[in-house]
Amino acid sequence: MKNYIKHDPWCVVEEGFYPEYNEITESLTSLGNGRMGQRGNFEEHFSGKTLLGNYVAGVFYPDKTRVGWWKNGYPRYFAKVLNACNWIGIDVKIDGETLDLGLCTVSEYSRVLNMKEGILERRFVATLSGGKQVRVHAQRFCSIADDEAGAIRYSVTALNFEGKITLTPFLDGDISNKDSNYGEKFWDEIRKETAFGEAYLEMRTKDTPFKTELFNVCTGMKFDISLNGEIVDFQCKPVKAEKYVACGTELPVKTGDEVVLYKYAVNLASLNHPTDQLLTHAKAYLQRISEKGFDQMKAEQIQAWAERWDKNDIVIEGDSDSRTDAAQQGIRFNIFQLEQTYTGEDDRLNIGPKGFTGEKYGGSTYWDTEAYCLPFYLATADQKVARNLLIYRHKHLQKAIENAANLGFKDGAALYPMVTMTGEECHNEWEITFEEIHRNGAIAYAIYDYIRHTGDEGYLAEYGLEVLIGIARFWAQRVNWSGDKQKYVMLGVTGPNEYENNVNNNFYTNYLAAWCLRYTLEGLNRHKAAVGALLQNIHFDFEVETAKWQHIVDNMYYPYDAERQVYLQQDGFLDKELLTVDDIAEHRPINQKWSWDRILRSCFIKQADVLQGLYFFEEDFDLDTIRRNFDFYEPMTVHESSLSPCVHVILAAKLGYKEKAYEMYLRTSRLDLDDYNNDTEDGLHITSMAGTWMSVIKGFAGMRIRNGALSFSPYLPDQWKGYSFRITFKGQVIRISVTPHHIEVENFSNQSVSFAVDGALIELDANGRKVLEIAQQK
Structure with missing residues (x-):
């Protein structure tokens, strides 16, 4: 755990300069507005540790999948969120010397993310090698009101010299992903243009053999400069290089003078604008927001966030001490990141596991959306937001059917991808791509969750049943009859606990499959007449298929230990040496200290597995059953998935385990803020943040x-x-x-x-x- 972030109810505060933690703080101070976002990078040049990150929603690249050997049905490519043009950059020189906090003496430093207003602010005093000293005050935001735009106010004050300050705002498209194979870059330059106080750079994703959609993104900037509070005329020197445009200006200053650069930027993608009009639209968009000016844009930003907080805030009251501030900061931080990642305005978009904060995990959609994020949006946003998350999956149904067909399934069986951008599977780990099929059940559960929360029963007939039938057909083909057990079994799967691969009869997966078949049968019986045309179009033999599904529901096998009276995570789980996490305290986190072989042979659980099923379907189990299973599995759970603690909060609260519930709440709410798993520098765990909200609402x-x-x-x-x-x-x-x-x-x-x-x-x-x-x- 890192303890350098100050506890504050409304802000993420870094007081003091911590270059060794800079990549962590960049993640923590990331900004977004649903259409675009970027990490909390410095505007000026920095030679220290940094992970540059600027992202445009829905834009991705189908990178080559790297595997030891190919397998039939393997995904064609690994889709990755692309690091896009750096729009925040401002090179600063003091009498020709570059301002670089990696080379300066830094004092009075603070970086503050104001979550109430959605504004990132940074202040510091830098003493350059020649002794010249400047004070910098930077503010920026990704506008919620103008969701393809951002704005920066960058102030430089000369503290002890008379000379020249050179400011060069730029757009840099010559960037790459940290996770790129073989150091490849993924953008081609289409055009660039400079004029007085403005510049434009249009890029296109490189073509590939995979024939996926190519994306154009036009990034534009305009800027104004003030001296001691007055907008001034200035001379501007245009700069052009490969995938790079800039405008440099030089101003004479004396001690005490403050120079402020106002930079307005837009990111317009061909997803939302005609490709041949991107540049024209970018110019018009920039003209509109620059005429508003920074102060008006900032006021609109504050108002937009106030409206969001009015709907979704959780207020915690307590002693005026650090513990209460830590709890309040934690929940608001998670809500803030969810709100700026996904707004629900576009049913083509979804919620990436890192949002706009990093590249890890590639694709934008996991089962996390349905299992964890949907409840948050159901309860805090307009109904259309959650509905759009479901429609996103309905639009991908035919791709899910193709994914299943690639693995040998037929007759309209649908397997939704573990990772996707377009509905096509694009994950690059075989044991997850082929085996972690419980994601199908999470999508079915989301339909159930949506309908019971909204009362929108019409969704089932209009969209939901078509998806449910495809998923049910998959389960019906994925199980097989065991003559030995005289039950249906499911072989060769990976459950939510990814520290087990290729197991037989994972309890959670088996239970979820049977529930899904039962729920689909119930929906068909309620809406048979309304979906008659659909059933005909998909060649659904009502009597034969429903009879088969009911037989599976009635005869599914669930591994169970009669002595302990607990469900077993999978067949053979009791063959393991049953230890607790207290027995291996010095070895944690095991995913960073143990070999994969050792992890797979251990009893230790990455995240809730059996308990995930008991959380989803708690009405099916009595309290004693839930207690026995919790008492058995929780001591073996290392919580090395961000998705784990919240489930344990909810169950612990139900069981009256208040201390355990609160321990897990702090872990989920401050997972990134305190860097529990030593991985915040890669980006935040956006999808699990909804679990923090659930910890309070469904837990406490x-x-x-x-x-x-x-x-x-x-x-x-x-x-x-x-x-x-x-x-x-x-x-x-x-x-x-x-x-x-x-x-x-x-x-x-x-x-x-x-x-x-x-x-x-x-x-x-x-x-x-x-x-x-x-x-x-x-």
Whole structure:
């Protein structure tokens, strides 16, 4: 764990210059607006540790897959999020000497991400080698109001000299990905253009043998300069090089003078604009935002974020100490990153595991979206946002059918990809690509989750059943009948616990498959008439296929240990030496200290596996069953997946394990802030951040949906004095506030609402409010 980030309820604060942690802080201070984003890199040149990162949503490159040998059905390519043109760059020279914090003496340094406003701010004093001293104050943001644009205010003050300050704002497209094979670069230059105070650079992704879509991105910039608060005329020297454009200007200054450069930039992609009009559109877009000016853009940014926080904030009350600030900062940091990664405006986009904060994991869509992110957007955003996440998968159904066909499945069976940009599988690890098929079930579960939360039953007939049938056909072909067990079994899979590969009868996968078949059967029985044309088009033999599915549901095999009365993660799990994480404290994290062979032979669990199933389907199991399984598996879980702690919070809270629940909450909420797994420098764990929200709402507040209505069973962690949040459910908005002695509920809707608190039915009039007294904390 790193402890250099200051605890603050609304900001991520780096006080003092920590060049050894710079890549971590770059991740933590990343910005985005759903269309574009970038890491918290310096505007000026920096010769120290840095991972440059600028990203445009939906733009990717199909890189060559590197494997030892090819296997039938293997993905054609490995899709990766592309590091795009660096739009934030400003070269700074003081009397010809480059400002470089790697070579200067740095003092009074701070870097602050204001999450309330979505603004990154940096201040420092730099003493150059010749003794000249400058004060720099930089602010920037990716605009939520103008979501293809960003703006920078970069101030340089001469502290002890009279001379010349040279500012050269630039656009640099000659960049590469850190993870590129063989050091390849992925962009070709199409055109570049400079004029007074502005420049444009249009790039296109390189062509490949894979014949995927090529993307053009036009990046443009305009800038103004002020001296001591007044906009000034300046001379501008255009600079052009390969994949690079810049405009340099030189200003004479004396001690105390402040020079400010206002830089406006846009990233326009051919996804959203006609390719042959990108440059024209970029010029018009830049003209519009530069006429607004930095201050107006900033005001609109602050207002846009205020509207978001009004819907999604979780407020934690406690002692005015570091512990409470740490908890409050953690939840807001996670919510902030989710909001700036995905806005739900475009059903072609999804939520990448690193968002706009890094390149790792390549593709933009994993099962994380359905299992972890969807509940957050269901409860905090307009219904269309969650619906667009589901439509994204419906649009990829034919690709999922092709993916399954590549592996030998037939008759419309669909296997959704583990990693994708377009619906085509593009993962590069065989044991995940071929075996981690539980991702199919997460997509089915998301449809169920969406309908029960929104009441949008029409979605099932319009889109959902077509997806469910494809997935159900896959499960029906993926299982086989075991004459020995007289049950259906599923062989050669990898469950959520990726520290086990190629196992038989993973409990979670088997249970999820049977549930999916059952849920699809229920949906077909409810909507058979409405989907008659669909069933005919996909050649669905209703009697034969549904009978087969029901037989599988009734006869699925689940590995179970009768002595311990727990479900086994998979066949043979008890053959392992059963240790706890306390037995290997000095070896953690094992994914960085052990060989893969040793990990696979150990009992240690990367993330919730059996417990993931008990979390999804807790209504199917009594409390004692959940307790026995939690007590058995949690001590063996190393939580080396970001997706793990939140599931344990929710189950621990349900079981009354308050200390364990809070321990896991801090781990999930501060996973990146404290760099628990020594990997924050690669980028943040965006998709798991929704798990932090679930830890509070489903964990501490005990929110569930029972019989079509909301239900809460809240308790207050001992470390807090209170917490509150808002939930949108079936178009109605309620607020829950929990304190040591009462629970306050408010209805912000213009119609009455009913829900349960600790089993008691609560009726709230339109815009009503009630205070419920509680005798004691659970």
